[in-house]
Amino acid sequence: GENVEQHPSTLSVQEGDSAVIKCTYSDSASNYFPWYKQELGKGPQLIIDIRSNVGEKKDQRIAVTLNKTAKHFSLHITETQPEDSAVYFCAASEADGGFKTIFGAGTRLFVKA
């Protein structure tokens, strides 16, 4: 069945450094790729998303890149801050719509001050 692999499972960076989280998906028909941030005691919150008609999208310190040929997409956080510490989830949705979004297992990011 459809699958989303996410790496690494844990990432520790120094404040000010960049962090990169990578995901691969199996369903070539997927065309919507959201990223969620989950802080302790809260539900996942959307931080950025990308659709298959673009290769890159940026929002301040956060950017996402998509390689549809390789079925890879990545989250890039620059100038990391301690408040970026959280669990990040990538996800992929099937192009035929419906409601099924496949999530990665998550990356726990630690930003050390």
Next chain:
Amino acid sequence: ETGVTQTPRHLVMGMTNKKSLKCEQHLGHNAMYWYKQSAKKPLELMFVYSLEERVENNSVPSRFSPECPNSSHLFLHLHTLQPEDSALYLCASSQDRGAPDTQYFGPGTRLTVL
């Protein structure tokens, strides 16, 4: 912070108890979801309702019973649960039908089954 609320936030129940989780969305969305979140595992989709009609049921055991009385409210009725059902149960909603769309999550209910 979020237009999706869940109650209770924490629940401890025995295997013979019956309890219900409640979710309410204030976003005017048409679709609502129940997910199970266990440690170090991807989010598991349990149920989806669109316009109060169940459209997805991912082989969830019958001890979990969803109810969607209207497009703003979603319940998950629990009975005869097992310890392995302990997890964070997340509710989400989204706007459109039939297209990949952003899901907005509630804070979750942390369930412990003794």
